[in-house]
Amino acid sequence: MLANDTPITPELVASHGLKPDEYQRILDLIGRTPTLTELGIFSAMWNEHCSYKSSKKWLRTLPTTGPRVICGPGENAGVVDIDDGEAIIFKMESHNHPSFIEPYQGAATGVGGILRDVFTMGARPVAAMNALRFGAPEHPKTRHLVSGVVAGVGGYGNSFGVPTIGGEVNFHARYNGNILVNAFAAGLARADSIFYSKAEGVGLPVVYLGSKTGRDGVGGATMASAEFDETIEEKRPTVQVGDPFSEKLLLEACLELMKTGAVIAIQDMGAAGLTCSAVEMGAKGDLGIELDLDKVPCREEGMSAYEMMLSESQERMLMVLRPEQEAEAEAIFRKWGLDFAIVGYTTDDLRFRILRHGEVVADLPIKELGDEAPEYDRPYTRAIPPAAIAAGDVAEPNDYAAALIKIVGAPDMASRRWVWEQYDHLIQGNTALRPGGDAGVIRVEGHEKKALAFSLDVSPRYCEADPFEGGKQAIAECWRNLTAVGAEPLAATDNLNFGNPEKPEIMGQLVGAIEGIGEACRALDFPIVSGNVSLYNETSGVGILPTPAIGGVGLLPDLSVMATVAFKQDGDAILLIGKAGSHLGQSIYLREILGREEGAPPPVDLTEERKVGDFVRSLIRAANVTACHDISDGGLAVALAEMAMAGRRGAAIRLPATDARHAYLFGEDQARYVVTVPAGAADGVRAAAETAGISATLLGHVGGESLDVADIATISVAKLTEAHDNWFPAFMAGGI
Amino acid sequence: MKSAVVVFPGSNRERDMIATLEKISGQRPVSVWHADSELPKVDLIVIPGGFSYGDYLRSGAIAARAPIMAAIAREAERGVAVLGVCNGFQILCEAGLLPGVLMRNAGLRFICKEVELRVETTASVFTSGYAKGQVIRSPVAHGDGNYRADDETLARLKGEDRIAFRYVGNPNGSIDDIAGILSEKRNILGMMPHPENLIEPLNGGTDGRPLFESALKAVA
Numbered sequence: 001m002l003a004n005d006t007p008i009t010p011e012l013v014a015s016h017g018l019k020p021d022e023y024q025r026i027l028d029l030i031g032r033t034p035t036l037t038e039l040g041i042f043s044a045m046w047n048e049h050c051s052y053k054s055s056k057k058w059l060r061t062l063p064t065t066g067p068r069v070i071c072g073p074g075e076n077a078g079v080v081d082i083d084d085g086e087a088i089i090f091k092m093e094s095h096n097h098p099s100f101i102e103p104y105q106g107a108a109t110g111v112g113g114i115l116r117d118v119f120t121m122g123a124r125p126v127a128a129m130n131a132l133r134f135g136a137p138e139h140p141k142t143r144h145l146v147s148g149v150v151a152g153v154g155g156y157g158n159s160f161g162v163p164t165i166g167g168e169v170n171f172h173a174r175y176n177g178n179i180l181v182n183a184f185a186a187g188l189a190r191a192d193s194i195f196y197s198k199a200e201g202v203g204l205p206v207v208y209l210g211s212k213t214g215r216d217g218v219g220g221a222t223m224a225s226a227e228f229d230e231t232i233e234e235k236r237p238t239v240q241v242g243d244p245f246s247e248k249l250l251l252e253a254c255l256e257l258m259k260t261g262a263v264i265a266i267q268d269m270g271a272a273g274l275t276c277s278a279v280e281m282g283a284k285g286d287l288g289i290e291l292d293l294d295k296v297p298c299r300e301e302g303m304s305a306y307e308m309m310l311s312e313s314q315e316r317m318l319m320v321l322r323p324e325q326e327a328e329a330e331a332i333f334r335k336w337g338l339d340f341a342i343v344g345y346t347t348d349d350l351r352f353r354i355l356r357h358g359e360v361v362a363d364l365p366i367k368e369l370g371d372e373a374p375e376y377d378r379p380y381t382r383a384i385p386p387a388a389i390a391a392g393d394v395a396e397p398n399d400y401a402a403a404l405i406k407i408v409g410a411p412d413m414a415s416r417r418w419v420w421e422q423y424d425h426l427i428q429g430n431t432a433l434r435p436g437g438d439a440g441v442i443r444v445e446g447h448e449k450k451a452l453a454f455s456l457d458v459s460p461r462y463c464e465a466d467p468f469e470g471g472k473q474a475i476a477e478c479w480r481n482l483t484a485v486g487a488e489p490l491a492a493t494d495n496l497n498f499g500n501p502e503k504p505e506i507m508g509q510l511v512g513a514i515e516g517i518g519e520a521c522r523a524l525d526f527p528i529v530s531g532n533v534s535l536y537n538e539t540s541g542v543g544i545l546p547t548p549a550i551g552g553v554g555l556l557p558d559l560s561v562m563a564t565v566a567f568k569q570d571g572d573a574i575l576l577i578g579k580a581g582s583h584l585g586q587s588i589y590l591r592e593i594l595g596r597e598e599g600a601p602p603p604v605d606l607t608e609e610r611k612v613g614d615f616v617r618s619l620i621r622a623a624n625v626t627a628c629h630d631i632s633d634g635g636l637a638v639a640l641a642e643m644a645m646a647g648r649r650g651a652a653i654r655l656p657a658t659d660a661r662h663a664y665l666f667g668e669d670q671a672r673y674v675v676t677v678p679a680g681a682a683d684g685v686r687a688a689a690e691t692a693g694i695s696a697t698l699l700g701h702v703g704g705e706s707l708d709v710a711d712i713a714t715i716s717v718a719k720l721t722e723a724h725d726n727w728f729p730a731f732m733a734g735g736i
Numbered sequence: 737m738k739s740a741v742v743v744f745p746g747s748n749r750e751r752d753m754i755a756t757l758e759k760i761s762g763q764r765p766v767s768v769w770h771a772d773s774e775l776p777k778v779d780l781i782v783i784p785g786g787f788s789y790g791d792y793l794r795s796g797a798i799a800a801r802a803p804i805m806a807a808i809a810r811e812a813e814r815g816v817a818v819l820g821v822c823n824g825f826q827i828l829c830e831a832g833l834l835p836g837v838l839m840r841n842a843g844l845r846f847i848c849k850e851v852e853l854r855v856e857t858t859a860s861v862f863t864s865g866y867a868k869g870q871v872i873r874s875p876v877a878h879g880d881g882n883y884r885a886d887d888e889t890l891a892r893l894k895g896e897d898r899i900a901f902r903y904v905g906n907p908n909g910s911i912d913d914i915a916g917i918l919s920e921k922r923n924i925l926g927m928m929p930h931p932e933n934l935i936e937p938l939n940g941g942t943d944g945r946p947l948f949e950s951a952l953k954a955v956a
Contacts, residue, residue, distance in 0.1 A: 421849050427933075428751065
């Protein structure tokens with residue numbers, strides 16, 4: 001353990017992830033050499049993970065406001081009005097680096113962190129999702145990582161007691177050395193009782209709550225801001241250890257305390273623990289903070305100030321309380337068996353002062369720690385997007401039935417049941433739509449019919465080919481998935497996972513994707529209200545596919561008309577709403593059947609997207625629809641197959657005249673849905689579509705035991721289901 | 737009719753259970769804190785699901801030694817109906833109010849899915865609303881649901897008609913497909929599945945409802 005007056009050498013500065021010019025900035029700011037603790041504090045506040053120094057310039061361009069937005073980015077989570085005086089509070093955050101090093105704990109604490117972000121603001125978590133990306137299935141580490149991450153997500157969420165109702169799992173060799181674990185959580189609160197992190201009032205007690213501080217996770221945020229190499233195993237001690245039991249107690253104690261009116265400000269201790277939470281509370285409120293570390297409950301003896309300030313021990317909170325309610329607050333925390341300690345006070349001198357054993361070990365300007373963090377306008381280059389591939393240049397399958405069976409059983413397309421059956425998706429008793437559909441849906445507690453829909457989406461292969469169109473597509477698909485159950489998309493959170501931003505081509509991906517996201521959000525009135533950026537997702541110089549994951553929330557005022565994907569009854573008419581499929585570039589068909597990852601991704605016409613989506617939603621809400629599914633990965637053929645498998649019944653389809661049957665079936669053109677309606681209603685829907693200027697094509701009818709595409713293929717639903725259901729369990733059992 | 741739901745640190749389906757009892761009986765159950773040593777006078781005591789004390793020791797082992805458990809044992813002895821679901825079942829076994837033990841699932845993974853149960857006896861306040869042999873749906877959500885008992889205990893459970901539910905398609909490796917058992921006096925039911933999560937159309941079915949309806953009616 002190093003002493004606080006350890007000489008600050010260039011090596012020590014470098015090992016804290018600070019560049020020489022950044023260190024010079026520190027020297028200029030404080031006018032002297034920092035102590036070791038101060039160096040640690042700067043490294044915690046100024047790393048990429050906490051400061052957003054490479055992305056801030058671009059994040060500012062995103063639309064973050066709207067009539068329903070109560071609180072946009074900058075707080076622990078975004079807050080959106082859902083009528084009746086209620087609000088939904090949500091965010092998504094990455095835990096990529098820790099999960100690669102230690103999959104169970106990395107994933108578990110990722111879930112714990114995002115749940116804390118939500119209940120810190122006064123909301124009871126009601127839904128969780130996660131977007132997971134792993135290396136190629138054949139990579140020797142993949143199975144171990146899938147197993148550990150899924151167990152970790154479940155281990156935390158199940159014990160805490162939040163339903164995990166959706167998410168994504170993908171495989172690609174570009175994640176071999178750097179998996180992605182993005183966790184989403186949403187909670188419900190009264191719109192007039194939201195809690196924020198801004199401290200107010202001088203001389204008020206700063207209270208430490210929750211679990212004790214240990215040495216786990218010291219320097220975690222700095223680790224998360226660096227690339228990996230072969231020495232990664234040595235970083236294991238920077239991964240935190242999760243305790244969902246303590247988190248559940250912390251939730252109950254916090255919500256109980258918030259009801260008393262004692263809480264002025266609250267901030268959870270996430271990345272960079274005590275440092276980040278205290279600085280944020282003070283800096284936002286234009287107040288100084290003085291902490292006496294001797295008062296901090298510790299798990300082990302002899303911890304230095306440096307270790308305590310950088311510990312990322314989990315399940316901890318910092319609050320500023322009304323002094324007259326201190327005793328009441330303490331009693332609540334004692335009842336729940338949690339630590340409660342006054343560790344400092346707010347001051348009027350705008351200093352962040354840390355005492356240990358009666359000595360001042362750090363004394364820094366609090367505003368500058370946050371506001372004066374370096375901000376970079378990093379150079380970027382935009383790659384020229386690949387040319388579009390004409391359908392005529394893509395071979396037809398020899399056997400359409402075999403091709404579709406292969407596609408629905410491909411690693412990226414197979415059923416995720418093996419995963420979501422390890423997540424408690426039913427707890428709380430409000431789950432209206434279980435995982436496996438277009439979106440997860442929960443009823444809003446206390447209402448009969450009012451519900452919320454949630455979806456997580458991004459197509460990294462599109463983003464790799466064209467970050468701008470890929471960014472647009474991620475938003476469009478999320479918006480479409482919410483629409484497909486009948487919900488009105490309200491707002492979204494983004495989790496931007498990219499490689500090393502110091503490389504201009506990676507920075508170009510980040511810029512392009514943010515521009516695409518921004519354009520789509522504006523066109524669809526779908527603001528970004530919270531988010532997280534994870535950069536340096538590289539191992540030994542190989543970056544991940546650019547992966548800007550989008551988590552969206554939609555409002556469904558009447559559950560009784562919610563649409564689901566399953567075919568419901570024989571004889572229902574099947575309609576394609578939207579244009580004919582034509583685009584095979586970057587498609588699943590091209591990759592899985594022809595082994596080509598090529599071409600431009602499908603362009604996203606946002607005007608069309610909105611027009612078609614609004615039309616489909618109005619059909620659903622008028623109770624005209626018996627099933628609805630959006631068309632995305634794998635095109636129309638996969639959408640029909642999924643509807644057939646979910647409904648355990650087939651369909652008889654006849655394609656309209658086309659010169660590219662494979663593009664009609666497997667093209668991934670955007671802004672499209674498949675709906676079923678009672679046979680007699682089909683003409684009315686087509687007429688309404690025509691009036692709205694939307695293409696609607698009668699494809700055929702539900703019925704039978706096969707998906708029968710006239711003159712092309714007859715595919716047994718049972719065979720599709722077998723291929724679809726078997727891949728994941730067989731892979732995890734080591735059979736593939 | 738009055739009911740109580742016992743809350744331990746780490747309980748997490750207490751809100752589901754409270755909502756279910758309230759929806760079915762029209763009366764909100766009393767919440768009882770684990771550290772209390774007295775129970776209010778009620779007709780039905782429910783120990784809900786969750787991860788009491790994190791289940792970091794054997795599931796239910798610490799909760800089984802909480803002050804409230806002695807009061808529950810006294811009330812059960814008087815004939816008050818006691819229902820333990822999931823973690824509640826584990827706690828009742830650890831407390832010795834039901835025989836046997838719940839071990840790690842045979843597949844070693846947590847499992848959340850809907851399963852089918854066969855009603856094996858209607859001779860209890862919890863199962864009298866079903867028909868003997870009736871197959872009902874119910875969600876399960878547990879990591880430690882693998883019921884085990886020695887041969888003698890198993891023989892007694894069978895001989896005394898105390899197996900309340902068996903799985904049709906065993907999800908966790910439980911001996912003899914056992915999903916729920918009754919006490920000797922038949923007023924204590926422990927079961928791993930969650931009937932409280934299948935009581936209204938929103939949940940996709942109402943097969944859990946008769947269990948609560950009959951229990952609440954019997955004691956009304």
